[in-house]
Amino acid sequence: MLELIELYKSFGDKRVLNGASLTINKGETLTIIGRSGVGKSVMLKHIIRLMEPDSGKILIEGKNIFEFNRKELTAYRQRFGMLFQGAALFDSMTVDENVGLALREHTNIPEPQIQKIATEKLRLVGLVNVEHLKPEELSGGMRKRVGLARAISMDPEFILYDEPTTGLDPIMADAINDLIIRMRKELNITSICVTHDMVSAYKISDRIAMLYEGRIIFVGTPEEVKATDNPVVQQFIQGKAEGPIKVL
Ligand SMILES: Nc1ncnc2c1ncn2[C@@H]1O[C@H](COP(=O)(O)OP(=O)(O)O)[C@@H](O)[C@H]1O
Ligand SMILES: [Mg+2]
Numbered sequence: 570m571l572e573l574i575e576l577y578k579s580f581g582d583k584r585v586l587n588g589a590s591l592t593i594n595k596g597e598t599l600t601i602i603g604r605s606g607v608g609k610s611v612m613l614k615h616i617i618r619l620m621e622p623d624s625g626k627i628l629i630e631g632k633n634i635f636e637f638n639r640k641e642l643t644a645y646r647q648r649f650g651m652l653f654q655g656a657a658l659f660d661s662m663t664v665d666e667n668v669g670l671a672l673r674e675h676t677n678i679p680e681p682q683i684q685k686i687a688t689e690k691l692r693l694v695g696l697v698n699v700e701h702l703k704p705e706e707l708s709g710g711m712r713k714r715v716g717l718a719r720a721i722s723m724d725p726e727f728i729l730y731d732e733p734t735t736g737l738d739p740i741m742a743d744a745i746n747d748l749i750i751r752m753r754k755e756l757n758i759t760s761i762c763v764t765h766d767m768v769s770a771y772k773i774s775d776r777i778a779m780l781y782e783g784r785i786i787f788v789g790t791p792e793e794v795k796a797t798d799n800p801v802v803q804q805f806i807q808g809k810a811e812g813p814i815k816v817l
Pocket of ligand 2: 609610654731732
């Protein structure tokens with residue numbers, strides 16, 4: 570459904586993606602794991618073409634997104650919702666303004682209808698009566714929920730989650746995991762998640778892919794990941810300082 574083929578990307582003389590390939594199937598939740606700084610966010614940014622690779626392709630329905638013209642790119646991006654690391658809400662806007670942002674910018678839906686959609690999306694992520702609050706009045710978990718409500722405002726086919734549980738306490742993290750599972754079940758959304766939280770990865774994922782030294786070195790179900798004898802994967806999932814992955 571979505572095919573990342575041999576992506577290469579360097580910043581200066583630092584190569585971040587070094588032939589990364591990965592296929593994402595319709596309807597699945599696929600989680601990309603890997604250490605901080607390995608290039609997980611960079612990979613997500615390529616998927617919605619916020620970044621261009623030095624070489625490589627991303628195919629959707631057989632078409633390379635890096636060859637899309639402006640109009641095709643806009644249509645492509647509208648198929649995605651993105652929950653950014655730290656939620657990335659606009660502090661000067663109220664919660665409902667944040668959630669309705671894309672609808673206001675990209676559709677002709679009248680304002681009262683946008684308000685209704687915002688309230689409905691907020692309800693879907695478990696928030697009621699928060700429309701008129703400012704992001705600064707919300708807890709970290711609530712901000713993530715608002716970010717998720719905004720990500721689904723345009724009824725996307727795909728959601729990209731960048732570290733959805735990072736920085737949350739374990740209970741709040743689990744509530745966010747449950748929401749990610751719910752998005753898949755109730756909205757039939759294809760999800761691509763990036764995390765280094767293995768508790769979350771095991772719980773939400775149909776498949777887990779590990780990014781290491783610029784490539785996807787392993788893809789499998791949570792059971793397959795746990796059972797693999799790949800020493801790099803084992804070191805990461807067990808969180809050990811000792812092993813083939815250098816600590817520094
Ligand atoms: N816009 C950029 N300009 C220069 N370097 C970048 C840029 N974006 C990311 N990088 C570098 O790419 C590497 C991977 O970053 P990132 O994808 O954010 O890692 P993570 O796996 O933690 O999400 C890091 O070394 C980072 O400094
Ligand atoms: Mg990141």
